[in-house]
């Protein structure tokens with residue numbers, strides 16, 4: 065009984081760690097490649113007339129496209145893809 069209580073506490077602690085974890089760009093890349101290349105490829109992120117001029121705008125755009133694609137992503141998935149796009153293409157501070 066004691067042992068299982070400790071296990072529950074331990075897994076709760078791990079779940080909390082998961083929630084506060086920084087965005088995972090690697091996971092974001094996989095999500096992008098699997099779900100986001102139906103309408104455009106990554107060349108849209110390096111075009112000279114990009115419509116994205118801040119990290120906030122990038123995140124909003126990811127959510128906008130995600131909604132249009134009916135993917136039902138969590139905030140974490142939005143953060144992961146935003147992080148990957150920013151690190152790879154946009155490089156906003």
Ligand code: HEC
Nearest residue numbers: 099100102103108109114115116125126129130132133145
């Ligand atoms: C239903 C089609 C469609 C899908 C699927 C889609 N996009 Fe888009 N996305 C567009 C269109 C169209 C544009 C260009 C809008 C424009 O030129 O004004 C765009 C532009 C963008 C831009 C801005 C590019 C720039 O710098 O100007 C980002 C960022 C983006 N999409 C992210 C994503 C992500 C992330 C996904 C996957 C969740 C995704 N898109 C899936 C249609 C789509």
